[in-house]
Amino acid sequence: MGRVFRASYAPLVLVFFFLMARYIFPNKMTFIIELAIFSIYVMGNNILYGYLGMVSFGQPFYLGVGAYATAIYLAHLGANPLIGMLCSLTAGLVVGLILGPAFIRLRGDYFALINAATCAIGMFTIEKLLLPITRGDDGLWYRSRMSQIPFLDIRMPDNFFIFALVIFLIVLILYNYMDKSTLGVSFRAIKVNESKMKFLGYDTFKIRWIGFSLASILSALAGSLYAINFGFVNPSLAEPHRAAEVLVATLIGGAGTVFGPFFGTLAFLGIKDLVSRYIAHWELAVGILTLLVLFRFSKGIWGNTEALINEKFGKKWFI
Amino acid sequence: MNIDLLLPAIFFGLSVSGILFLVSLGISIGFGLMRIINMEQMVYYTFGAYMAYTMVSTTGSFLLGIIAGILVAAFLGFLVETQLLRRVYGKELMFTMVVTFSVFLIGIGIIQYTWGLDPKPVSSPIHTMVPILGVQMPLYRLFIIAIAFVVYVLIQIMLNKTIIGKAIRAGIENPDQVQGLGINIRRIFTQTFVVASGLAGLGGCLNAPLTMTGPYMGFDMLLFAFITVILGGLGSIKGTLVSALIMGQVISVGGTIWSPLAFVAPFIVMFCVILWRPTGLFGVTGKAFGFQE
Numbered sequence: 001m002g003r004v005f006r007a008s009y010a011p012l013v014l015v016f017f018f019l020m021a022r023y024i025f026p027n028k029m030t031f032i033i034e035l036a037i038f039s040i041y042v043m044g045n046n047i048l049y050g051y052l053g054m055v056s057f058g059q060p061f062y063l064g065v066g067a068y069a070t071a072i073y074l075a076h077l078g079a080n081p082l083i084g085m086l087c088s089l090t091a092g093l094v095v096g097l098i099l100g101p102a103f104i105r106l107r108g109d110y111f112a113l114i115n116a117a118t119c120a121i122g123m124f125t126i127e128k129l130l131l132p133i134t135r136g137d138d139g140l141w142y143r144s145r146m147s148q149i150p151f152l153d154i155r156m157p158d159n160f161f162i163f164a165l166v167i168f169l170i171v172l173i174l175y176n177y178m179d180k181s182t183l184g185v186s187f188r189a190i191k192v193n194e195s196k197m198k199f200l201g202y203d204t205f206k207i208r209w210i211g212f213s214l215a216s217i218l219s220a221l222a223g224s225l226y227a228i229n230f231g232f233v234n235p236s237l238a239e240p241h242r243a244a245e246v247l248v249a250t251l252i253g254g255a256g257t258v259f260g261p262f263f264g265t266l267a268f269l270g271i272k273d274l275v276s277r278y279i280a281h282w283e284l285a286v287g288i289l290t291l292l293v294l295f296r297f298s299k300g301i302w303g304n305t306e307a308l309i310n311e312k313f314g315k316k317w318f319i
Numbered sequence: 320m321n322i323d324l325l326l327p328a329i330f331f332g333l334s335v336s337g338i339l340f341l342v343s344l345g346i347s348i349g350f351g352l353m354r355i356i357n358m359e360q361m362v363y364y365t366f367g368a369y370m371a372y373t374m375v376s377t378t379g380s381f382l383l384g385i386i387a388g389i390l391v392a393a394f395l396g397f398l399v400e401t402q403l404l405r406r407v408y409g410k411e412l413m414f415t416m417v418v419t420f421s422v423f424l425i426g427i428g429i430i431q432y433t434w435g436l437d438p439k440p441v442s443s444p445i446h447t448m449v450p451i452l453g454v455q456m457p458l459y460r461l462f463i464i465a466i467a468f469v470v471y472v473l474i475q476i477m478l479n480k481t482i483i484g485k486a487i488r489a490g491i492e493n494p495d496q497v498q499g500l501g502i503n504i505r506r507i508f509t510q511t512f513v514v515a516s517g518l519a520g521l522g523g524c525l526n527a528p529l530t531m532t533g534p535y536m537g538f539d540m541l542l543f544a545f546i547t548v549i550l551g552g553l554g555s556i557k558g559t560l561v562s563a564l565i566m567g568q569v570i571s572v573g574g575t576i577w578s579p580l581a582f583v584a585p586f587i588v589m590f591c592v593i594l595w596r597p598t599g600l601f602g603v604t605g606k607a608f609g610f611q612e
Contacts, residue, residue, distance in 0.1 A: 055413050102594055108413045109356050113545055114593045120542070120586040128579050241538050244424060251417065281436075284428025290421035294414070295406070 011172040014262060018165055031273065033161055035265055036168040037225045038246075042253065042261035043175055044218030045246045050256030051187035052211045054108060057243040058115025061122045062216045064238025065091050066223025068126055071140045071233040072133060079147035081154060085224045092220025096213030104208040119240045127235045139234025146231070154228065164225055171218070172258075178214075179258045187211055188256065248290050254300025263302045326454045328575040329568065334460035334529075336567030337467030341522030343544035343559055344474075345515030351491040351554025353408055353508055355415035359399060360544070361537030362426030363392035363516040367523025368532045369430060372439045381444035385524045392520020393513045400512040405505070423537065430534045438533035463525050470518065471560055478556070487511055491554055543570075546589040551599050558601030 021032050041063060048054045069091035070084035078084070103114055127136050134140060146155055154160045178184045186207050189197050197204050227233050245268065253264020271289065272282040297304050342364050349357040367388035374384030399422060407415050447458040478484035486507050489497045498504045530536060547566050551558030569588055574581025592599065 053413065055416055106593065106597065108411075109416060110549070110593050110597055112416065113542075113549065114590060116542055117546075117586040117589045117593070121583060121590060124579065124583040124586075240542070241535060244420070247417070248421070248424070281428050281431040283424045284432060287421045287424030287426075287428055290424070291403075291418065294418055294421065 010259065011169055011176060014172065014259065015165060015169050018168075022161060029157055029161060031269065033157070033164055033229060035262075035269055036161075036164045037222050037229065038249070038269060039262045039265045040168060040171050040225070041219055041222035042246055042249045042265050043171065044215040044222065045250045046253075046255060046257075046261045047187070047211050047215045047218070049247065049250050050254075050260065051184065051191060052208060053191035054104070054208075054212075055112045055247065056115040056215075057112045057247070058117070058119035058240070059215075059219055059246045060238040060240065060242045061115070061119035062092060062095065062219035063223040063226070064119075064123060064126065064235070065095050065216075066220025067227040067233045067237055068134060068140075068223075069220065070224040070227040071142065074145055074227075075140045075142040076133065079145050080149065081146055081228050082149050084228065085221070088220045088224030088227075089217055092217040093213060095220070096216030097209075099216075100209045100212040101205075104205070104212050116240060116243065119238070119243065123235055123238050123240065126238075134235075137234060139232050141232040143231030146228070160229055164229070167221070167225065171221070172262075176258050183207070183210065191256075248286050251290055252286075252293055252300055254303035254306075257300070257302050257306065259306075260300050260302040263305075264300065267301060324575050325572070326452060327456065328572045330451065330454070330456050331460060332567040332569075332571030333564070334463040334567070335570050336563045337463045338522050338526045338529075339543060339547045339566055340467050340560055340563035341470060341518050341525070342540060343547040343563065344556065345512075345519050346544055346548045347551065347554060347556065347559045348487075348511055348515050350548070352487060352494070352511055353404070354412070355404065355407060355419065356412055357404070357419045358416065358541060359419040359422035359426060360516065360519050361541045362399075362423055363395055363519040364523040364526075364540055365426065365430055365534070365537040366395060367392045367520030368441070368527040368536060369434055369439070369523075370520070371524040371527040372434075372441045372532050375441055375444075376439075381528075384527075385521065388520045388524035389517045390520075392523070393517035396516025396519075397509065397513050399516075400509050404512070408508075423541075427534050427537065434534070436534060438531040441527040441532055443528040459528065466521070466525065470521075474556065483507065483510065543585055546585045546592075549589060549597075549599055550592050552601040553599065555599070555601040558599060561600060 018032065018036065022029070025032070041059070044062070045056065045059050048056050048059075066088040069088040070081070073084040073087045074081065099118065103111055103118075106114060126134050143155070148155070152159050152163055154163045186197065186202060189202075190204050190207060194204050197207075223237070226237060249264040249268040250261065251264070252267050253262065254260030267289075268286065271285050275282045275285045293300055299307065342360065345360040345363075346357060349355050349360070370388035370391050371381065371384035374387050375381055403418070403422065407418050443457070443459050445457070445459045445462065448455045449458050449461060450456070451461075476484075478488055486497060486502050486504075490504055490507060494504055497507075526540075543566065547562050548559060550565065551560070551562030566585060566588070569584050570581050573584035
């Protein structure tokens with residue numbers, strides 16, 4: 001456990017950056033909150049793509065599961081957002097554990113497409129079959145029903161920013177710890193050569209299953225934060241079309257690195273924000289950037305920066 | 320369900336099958352011959368549809384739209400293949416998937432930049448209704464079925480009778496040996512790719528009057544095309560035809576029974592197929608195709 005805290009100065013730097021950004025650009029609050037939430041979502045996808053080497057076109061589904069778990073709890077059952085988040089985490093874990101064994105034994109492209117199919121079927125179920133509970137396209141509204149939680153009234157955007165930041169910090173520290181732990185090393189080893197891992201006596205199926213469930217939990221957590229932040233949820237949050245966003249953010253930031261998801265999200269959301277202000281279409285810029293990253297800078301923004309810093313200031317700067 | 324609606328639904332399904340066959344052929348051949356997963360096929364499809372829109376709205380001739388659509392799509396395919404995909408051959412499948420996906424994103428961006436975000440309606444070139452077995456059918460849908468059938472026959476003739484077709488079939492079996500025989504496999508890749516993207520463009524032109532032409536029309540079609548290819552078996556042209564016929568009926572008859580099924584039934588089919596029989600109906604098993612897992 002000591003390693004968790006020794007390893008945590010870099011996440012603290014990021015959180016400091018968040019606080020700086022909050023006070024330098026006070027009118028950019030929505031963007032900064034979305035940055036924190038989307039980073040968690042991208043971290044989930046990074047476990048799949050960056051560590052395990054599995055592309056998934058269905059990540060919005062896991063986001064939607066988390067968002068709807070919180071939303072259904074808050075709209076129908078209770079009023080405490082924290083219990084709503086707990087529901088989301090449980091839902092994410094259950095979905096990951098149930099779907100995992102069926103999906104992870106598939107070859108890469110089938111894995112990607114079956115996730116896309118799951119996303120389409122799952123969102124259809126939520127939108128059409130569970131219409132009395134989820135109210136379909138109209139979405140669920142529960143902002144006024146949310147109650148105060150101890151110490152912090154997260155119904156205010158200012159306070160929700162602090163709440164999201166705390167969650168982001170906890171996730172990032174645990175994520176950093178996972179990266180250095182045996183689990184993280186096994187993930188990367190599976191990506192490089194699975195048969196050798198099997199030969200060494202590791203149960204690769206179980207490791208993939210853990211990775212898949214972790215990814216689904218993180219996506220669900222992000223979905224839950226979105227749900228609490230917006231105060232309402234509708235199916236457009238988890239459309240199958242949006243699967244590209246999280247994948248591209250993972251790639252740009254640096255697949256398989258700890259801080260890559262954050263920088264990828266920063267670049268992706270920044271481009272989306274800037275480009276859509278001038279020419280209204282982000283796909284062109286993001287697509288070209290992705291191709292550039294794939295062919296020239298295969299380690300992404302953070303991977304290359306980290307290599308540069310390590311080269312300049314000596315090895316192992318970011319442990 | 321009303322039995323009177325079943326017969327029109329089956330005919331509508333056949334025309335959907337025709338479009339699906341034209342569009343998913345490129346993905347199937349791309350996997351069988353070049354071992355890449357080309358998600359950017361749908362760019363050619365979208366461009367085909369937009370060319371049809373442009374030609375119909377400027378000159379009023381749908382035939383001109385079809386020609387322009389095929390030419391533009393084939394040219395784009397040539398450009399992408401020679402400039403980009405050549406660097407991707409031989410890399411792992413996931414890498415090709417992500418690269419072609421970003422090409423797809425760029426294509427969507429270019430379309431948005433050129434034609435804007437609003438969906439463009441294309442009016443049907445033929446409004447005649449034809450009675451078949453007591454059912455009034457739009458002639459245009461029969462026209463699509465006929466074109467898809469002609470394309471299938473032509474492709475079969477090309478694959479079985481001409482030297483280049485035989486080289487393609489041999490390339491699907493084993494590309495290295497084809498190259499060993501002194502056949503320029505790279506040139507065959509390019510030629511196949513251009514034909515496949517031209518066909519995707521044709522599919523786009525033909526589908527333009529049936530659906531709304533919008534920048535994101537490729538996304539829905541991408542998933543449907545992949546379902547078709549997976550159901551038929553990656554790399555098999557006959558499998559693609561049979562699964563396109565099945566998928567057309569699933570979409571059309573399913574949609575007649577309960578309209579939301581038109582969107583979700585294909586995904587349920589894909590879900591079951593991947594979990595129970597990943598090689599599809601006519602899929603090739605063997606080490607060369609990476610199906611040994």
